[in-house]
Amino acid sequence: MVSWTGHIRRIGLTPSANQALLRKRGFPERDPHAKACLEMAGGSFIEGFGVAAQSSTAVEATGTLARIDGVRRGFAVEGAAMAMAIRDALPLGHRHHVADLLEAADEHIYMIHVGVGWSFARLPRPLRRAAARGLTDPTLTWLALDGYGFHQAFFHTDKYVKRQYIDPDPPLPTHHHPGYAPHAIDQGIGRALWFVAGADPHRALRLIEAFAPQRHEDLFAGIGLAATYAGGASADELEELAERAGRHRPALAQGSVFAAEARTRAHIAQPHTEAAVRAITGLGVTEAAAIATRSRPSGHTVDGQVSFEVWRRRIMLRWATDSKSPLPGTDRVKEGS
Secondary structure, eight states: OOOHHHHHHHHHHSOOGGGGOHHHHTOOOOOHHHHHHHHHHHHHHHHHHHHHHHOSSHHHHHHHHTTSOHHHHHHHHHHHHHHHHHHHHSSSSOSOHHHHHHHHTGGGHHHHHHHHHHHHHHSOHHHHHHHTTTOOOTTGGGHHHHHHHHHHHHHSHIIIIISOOOOSSOOOSOOSOGGGHHHHHHHHHHHHHHHHTTTOHHHHHHHHHTSOGGGHHHHHHHHHHHHHHTOOSOHHHHHHHHHHTGGGHHHHHHHHHHHHHHHHHTTOOOHHHHHHHHHHHSSOHHHHHHHHHHHOOOSSEETTEEHHHHHHHHHHHHHHHHTTOOOTTGGGOOTTO
């Protein structure tokens, strides 16, 4: 039974469901399938947020989230992580909701980190450190900034997408290598571009082309992740997207590999996951996920470089090797560079 305080938290904290509608955001509704995929993602996020807002404990929330069907569950956990992070930041109750959620739902570790990043956009700067307190993995912590970037591009599209705004003082869940923050944020903006484009690869490519060239690689990685995890496009369309990515195909593939690993680890891979991974990377979901797990470093840095970026570079290199990709740009991907 939900307590009265849980009811109050859910009512007071949970965003309105219409915030996830493409029409509300001004994003194109290119066809019923794409619309359903993208709005399902947003609606599931809000559902998960509400579950975590009203639950007494992370274990209770995890039990409820586990009953959500697999195609929606990852997004729901992401929303739950945002709610738990906000609860950690507020001066009420204990401050280990995120840590408890990570322990109870470890298979969703990636989505939890991304969800915490959403809270940064909704909390005053002095409270963000408390929201991020539960994130202790030095490599995955950067995913919180990915989540922040997605939020900003999704809700402030004119500023972050049309005007390509760059945060001069971005929120940091870690003090290590603050110069990497814009790259992590751009990966989240890239994910949001998939939604802004209505899951239309041609529109997504045009959106990326409007950004400065030095931002394209991170944006393509985000597109690859969202196109694989959320879906909305056909295999033929994704194959064309991969071809048109040109020298940034390794980054597109890296994003797809991340999505494959996130869904595989959580045991929620879907038929569209397999189709998207194969279209973008030429590999199966299991093969792609294995690249991610074998490549992941530990620690904040590797030879002075941000471990998260080293991870991405290793994935690009190993994908190029495993897929025998002859595409331009793969010869410039150096492990650990």
